[in-house]
Amino acid sequence: MGFNDLLESIGGVGYFHILHNILILIPVCIVSFHSYLQNFTAAIPNHHCHVPVDTKQICDANLTAKELLQVYIPMNKEGKPKECHQFKVAQCHIINTTVSNVTDLATKPCTDGWTYNQSQFVSTIISESVITLLQWDLVCSQQALKQVAQSIYMAGVLVGSAFFGWLSDRFGRRRVLMWTHLQVAVAGTLVALLPTFSSYCVFRFISGMGTSGIFIISLSLILEWIPMRGRTLAGNCYGYFASSGQMILAGLAYYLRNWRWLQFAACVPFFLFFLYSWLLVESARWLILKGKLDHALRNLKIAAWVNGKKEEGEKITIEMLKENIPMNSSKVSSYSFLDLFRTPGMRRISCCLMLVCFSTHFAFFALALDLTTFGFSIFLVQLIFGAIDIPGKLICTLTMDLFGRQKTQAVSLILSGLLIIGGIFVPQGMMALHTALATLAKCCLSGAMACVLQFSGELYPTEVRQRGLGLSFMTAYLGSVLAPVVYLLGDIVSFLPYLIYGVASIVAGVAACFLLETNQALLPDTIEEVESRFNPTWIPH
Known part of the structure; x- marks a missing residue:
């Protein structure tokens, strides 16, 4: 009996998994605010x-x-x-x-x-004067500080992706996830309360670290508790909650026009999330790999009891767990990011996923820059930005089960690249056609983003899954940081940015073809399992 069979025997996708996933995904919905929060808190009146x-x-x-x-x-x-x-x-x-x-x-x-002019916003960090009675005045010669603040936040996200990926592989998913909830709650609240721009930047950096930790750990904890038949839906629900958060932010920002109240409202729920995160259950897969069999057995019995399968849960023994997943407690603690590249199969996965993650976010956030040129209010732009994600992710959910992850990833990226390049040839007067092509490209990229999240979690083995997801998120956020920089090349040659975005998407789509298909495949637990899938005759050195 494999570990997937164990999960099926205690209820499969039952009440425990549904409740557990909802508790994990609600913070994901709210934490998605933070990537777009400065669109409102740093709006220039x-x-x-x-x-x-x-x-x-x-x-x-x-x-x-x-x-x-x-x-x-x-x-x-x-x-x-x-x-x-x-x-x-x-x-x-x-x-x-x-x-x-x-x-x-x-x-x-x-x-x-x-x-x-306070007609649209009562206060932003640009015109800050609420507590200090001294305005920050991030305009004219100081206007670049707005972008500096966002870059500092993104630097925190990059650092957090690596740091919390390593930390959760070493100390567990649940414990580190609880800490990230508390970190976002405290650091984000201090951002809303402290009076100076320098303190704003420092605690936005700390908050950014926490938000990336929540993103990567939540995904891993969801996938490791879900049996094979429910992984596609569970992974895509993660994307739906994140997109819903973007739309909720538009409504929240519409009613809270003071940036401090908006910042506070986006962070204070994490105090509640920290309190109820004590109810979350640690990944049994990770516990077995760490040699904590008693704890893993207790968690599996809790899942069985909530699912109404108490008798089946009582039948599970420590000996059965030893047969399911090989224990590597000493090796798990010694793994590093270098192990993502040390062996041929892991090297192919890491390099291809880095290219896919980078290009997907690179092109996605580049198209987001175009939304501001459609003439809508900033609140409607944010609502559209979130709503466009839903159709792409819904189609992705269906095609990943029908045709597999690899084909869905490759086709969505190549098609989005072709649509972006096609927009170059649209005459300036045909705004409707340009908007339609940009919307279709964004839908394709939304599906690609949902697919690569699922793909990354399923390709990396349990013992280095968090490190692998951390690497994927780091390269993804790097792409989102560089997208506006490349956009500036339009001042030199108008079509050059779109050509770069489109080519990057097409190249990433080709790279996705070199990844293994994971649809209807068991989650790997060790690097040896991954290597044997690429090469059955592979012998570890």
């Missing part, structure tokens, strides 16, 4: 140089607010106040005139701060 109140009579008249702007602030081509400059001296002669050519008048950078 309309602004212009501040005009001191005591200058109302500078032109020997009691000037209105509109006249003050005309006297002190030059206008841009759209007839709106310029954001970063003011006249060196008051231009009283242009009051109530039709003078439009003021380009020759001397200007200087803002000297008294900025005035922000």
Whole structure:
């Protein structure tokens, strides 16, 4: 009897698995806020140089607010106040005139701060002034600090992917997952409370580490408890919850226009998640590999009892567990990231998955940049961004069972690449066709993202699964970081970014063809099992 047969004997996909997965997936839904949170908390409101109140009579008249702007602030081509400059001296002669050519008048950078339009957002980190009474003013010469803050968060995500992947392979999925819930709760709440921009960046970094830990550990814990016949649906439910979180964020941001309250609302639920995560059950697969057979047996009996299969659970013995999974407690502790590349089969899996993960997120987040050009409000853009994911992931769920992971991964990536490149040849006036191609490409990439999550969890063996998922997430987030950088190449050659995104997707689709099919295959537990699947005659050195 294999471990999959054990899971089937105690209820298969029963009440325990459904309840356990829901408890894991609710935090995944909320943690997906954090990757997109700065779209709202760091939104740049309309602004212009501040005009001191005591200058109302500078032109020997009691000037209105509109006249003050005309006297002190030059206008841009759209007839709106310029954001970063003011006249060196008051231009009283242009009051109530039709003078439009003021380009020759001397200007200087803002000297008294900025005035922000609060019609869309009461407060963002750009115009912060709630606690300190001193604005952060991340505009004009300081505007790059907004991107610095997001890059620091993404650096935390990259570090967390590696660190928590290693930590959960060494100390267990449940224990480290509980810690990441607490880390996001505390660090994220401090982000909302502390007064300075530097403290904001530090705790966003720590929060980013925690969010990536939640993502990779949750997926692994789900897959290791689900029998083979339920893995596709369980893995894709993970993607559905993440997409739902993006849509919920749009509604939450619409009602919470103060960035501190929005930040607080996105983090405080993790205190509750930390408390109930004590109810989660550690992976029996990992416990057996670590030689903790008594603990693994107890967890399997808990699952059997919740599923209404108490008698079947009582039949399981420690001897049966020893037969199912070879114990490598000393080796599991000594594994490192180098073991993902040390043997031929693991090397092929790691290299191909790195390319697939990088290219999928690289192209996906590049298309997300285009959504802001459709003319919708930022709240509707975020809602569309999440909603577009659902059809792609639904189709992916069906095709992964019908045609397998490998074909689904390859076709979705190659098709998205062709659609992106096809958009290059659409004339500028045909906006509807351009939007349709971009939407179809995004649907394909959403399916590819869901597939690679499932694929990564099933290809890597239990003893290094978290390290493998950590590596996959690291390369994926690296792709999302580089996507905006490549987008800037459009200033040199307009179609060049889209050509790069499309080619990267096609190359990744070809790389997916070199991965083993895992549909209807048992989860591997050791590196030796993986190598034997690639080469039955392989002998470990």
